[in-house]
Amino acid sequence: MMMIGLACLIGDDQAVAHPYHICVGQMAWNSESKVWEVSLRLHPQDLERAMKQWRLASVKQPLSDSQLVELQKGCSAEDPEFEKTIPEFLQGEFYFLALPKDSRLTDAKERIETQDAKTPVSRMKWVGKETEKGWLWLHFEVTPPKLDPENPELWIVNKILIDVVDKQENSLVVRWSPTEKVSYQFKKGEMARHMAGVASRMPVN
Template structure:
């Protein structure tokens, strides 16, 4: 543009026309608004959506303490959505310093259980821990005897996601078993 800057543009007749100036400003503002909106959508969708819904549970028997030690790994955004749905769509943000343990515990107790022919095992909720995009939930279940005729129910996140799969690894004495829980198959015999 040289040294004249804006003055040089004003020499062109269409830049001196006020109608053209208004149209140009409106067009530039529309492009700017569209760019901001598009950028926001791309950032939001890239950060909070993943293509699959899966949890992984490890359940190992500690013979010396006569209990099962359980750790459940769940995508944090999925857990937040499920707990929100479970609590009238109230918004939850899960992290190590939040006050949401009672809500997480209630949700887990409703969707995860071990039961025998005579009784349901008592679950002790120990807490949760944040790891990148996942939350680890820790439980203990006092247990004596054999796992024969015991059933495990794991319907975590299945009310929230149609494609939810819960992978489950059980180690009891020298025996290791793996189970898959999904919609229509939320209970398995150990």
């Protein structure tokens, strides 16, 4: 698994005031195992805040103090339950969609918002985490959905922190090989990008 720099810098009244609102990451295609190897680097406090909001959004309010404490277990990278919680969080924040030919951004946004069960999506496998000089590294693998004549185009969704932080922008470098790469930008209203030319590398079944 590669190690690539992803700086996620956000802030609010309760957090450290970071000067930027941007995330940078990279993923590489493993042609042997047919998975994307992804590494992201971010500030652990930013991730914890995003995960707490994600957990709170999944239950009815209000909560008692004890219920709140229980619900937020696993949201901190230092929590023993973190590695059980983070895969589910990432599955809903960073994934691939297989869409019909000539799909547009509005089509991808509709699939994201409705969570259409008929839309083929990727599977995520958690690999592990590391800390380095105050930063948190997340390593995982993503198996893309199978492309078929009905859904031959691959789209990538990168929502990490975008739903939590105003003016958040994510930048992702995609490497097909050591010498071939392409960059994608993600922000509010543009959380999905079409990966052109994928059919020649991932044949339609």
